Amino acid sequence: MSAAEAGSADTAVRIAAAVRAGERSAVDVLEAHLARIDGGEAEVHAFNTVTVDAARAAAAAIDERVAAGEDPGPLAGVPIAIKDNLCTRGVATTCSSKILEGWVPPYDATVVERVWASGAVPVGKTNLDEFAMGSSTENSAFGPTRNPRDLTKVPGGSSGGSAAAVAGGFSAISLGSDTGGSIRQPAAFCGVVGVKPTYGLVSRYGLVAFASSLDQVGPFATTVADAALLLEAIAGHDPADATSIPQEAPKLVEHLDDGVAGLRVGVVTELTGEGISPDVLARVREAADALAAAGATVEEVSVPAVAYGLSAYYLIAPAEASSNLARFDGVRYGLRVDAPTTNEMMVASRTAGFGDEVKRRIMLGTYALSAGYYDAFYGQAQKVRTLICRDFDAAYERFDVLLSPTTPTTAFDLGAIADPLTMYLNDICTIPTNLAGHPAMSVPFGTGQDGLPVGVQVLAPALGEQAMFRTAAALEAAAPRTTGASK
Incomplete structure (x- = not known):
């Protein structure tokens, strides 16, 4: 049995139910996952840090609470991996960048607090493209992550480590962040479930910011039910986040079996045409047919402005990154390279600390915001963003959910894409949702050629997560069965 197959047998729902009932110990569950990490992490490199001692202490505490007759929470004893751009008190948070190497936050991100409160057991911090900027996890200052399904392939990015941790059976669930597809694209490449929630549904407090109007934290899991369970645990209003939605989060787990009968599903024509590989398109068509067979009404729908999503995103996101990353200056925290003057010190620290892709986006964003160019670039991109929102709104007047590929192709070879523009095209199907602030998720559905x-x-x-998860559950039930074996 491969690591991926072993991991799929240990779903979060099953683990939590067994631990809460006293049928399994959290310590035994953890040790099984640590053994998989020991056996595969050297090849995969899903983690920047594995917190063995802290995880063992947490698992033992869960077992003590169960023995005392307490309920440790809905994720009791479930091993979870956390993307290394989420602050963790007492554990290094590096964003896979030399400029933050060794930096230890004095507080936990809100989602990390909620993970602890739910009874989950964090096992480590996962590798990512530096500051979440990339689509392959090859931009990490600490080396690339490999895809557990095929070690010659990338796991996607920027949350490649979190996707690989789940796909490899190193953790039952994980947390990632999604700014332009950074949860959904690696989920597709690694054959797991990945969810980008509605903007504001999950707190961003303690998430190291890339593009503040686009970033959102979300779950990875091997099943739709596990993803729903984790999203319920981390979602909900947070007064510490000014963009947090001040209302109760949608109920998901109890509606997974509601089915799709009567649901209206639109297949987005702009995302199922040129540039999408034939084998990926074939799976999307099969998925649409499966939903129709399950009782949904399935038709094609045009969302014209999504064709401009990539162009708008690569002005808006770098502009916000330029502003957000200005704080890493060698003065307050992180790397400091000494120089004769303050200005020279800042330049030297940022030159040594940031990688090529981060520098590229900072420069692009700074240019787009500069005097004389703001209206022509950033301002124009925001107008396109408004058009995308309007076109989505029009589509949702006719349909409850929409369907598209997650990625144009299956996972590509490590080192295969050196051109930044070609790499950016990997997010063509996912970016429009971030610009609109809507939820979307990737569900495994068979394999390519x-x-x-x-x-x-x-x-x-x-806030349409309920219908989205119902649809995802129906797709999961109809998906072609694959072995999922690692190579």
Whole structure:
């Protein structure tokens, strides 16, 4: 049995139920996952830090609470991996960048607090493209992550480590962040479930910011039910986040079996045409047919402005990154390279601390915001963003959810894409949702001609997670069975 197959047998729902009932110990569950990490992490490199001692202490505390007759929470004893751009008190948070190497936050991100409160057991911090900027996890200052399904392939990015941790059976669930597809794209490449929630549904407090109007924290899991359970645990209003939605989060787990009968599903024509590989398109068509067979009404729908999503995103996101990353200056925290003057010190620290892709986006964003160019670039991109929102709103007047590929292709070879523009095209199907602030998720649905996983994307209007998860559950039930074996 491969690591991936072993991991899929240990779903979060099953683990939590068994631990809460006293049928399994959290310590035994943890040790099984640590053994998988020991056996595969050297090849995969899913983690920047594995917190063995802290995890063992947490698992033992869970077992003590169960023995005392207490309920440790809905994720009791479930091993979870956390993307290394989420602050963790007492544990280094590096964003996979030399400029933050060794930096230890004095507080936990809100989602990390909620993970602890739910009874989950954090096992480590996962590798990512530096500051979440990339689509392959090859931009990490600490080396690339490999895809557990095929070690010659990338796991996607920027949350490649979190996707690989789940796909490899190193953790039952994990947390990532999604700014332009950074949860959904690696989920598709690694054959797991990945969810980008509605903007504001999950707190961003303690998430190291890339693009503040786009970033959102979300779950990875091997099943739709596990993803729903984790999202319920981390979602909800947070007064510490000014963009947090001040209302109760949608109930998900109890509606997973509601089915899709009567649901209206639109297949986005702009995301199922040129540039999408034939084998990926075939899986999307099969997914649409499966939903129709399950009782949904399935038709094609045009969302014209999504064709401009990539162009708008690569002005808005770098502009916000330029502002957010200004704080890493060698003065307050992180790397400091000494120089004769303060200005020279800042330049030297940022030159040594940031990698090429981060520098590229900072420069692009700074240019787009500069005097004389703001209206022509950043201002124009925001107008396109408004058009995308309007076109999605029009589509959701007719449909409950939308369907598209998650990625144009299956996972590509490590080192295969050196051109930044070609790399950016990997997010063409996922970016529009971030610009609109809507939820979307990737569900594994068979494989491509190369035998690697294909992800089908389910999109929904703001706070439409309930219909989205119902659709995802139906797709999961109808998906072609694959071995998921690692190579």
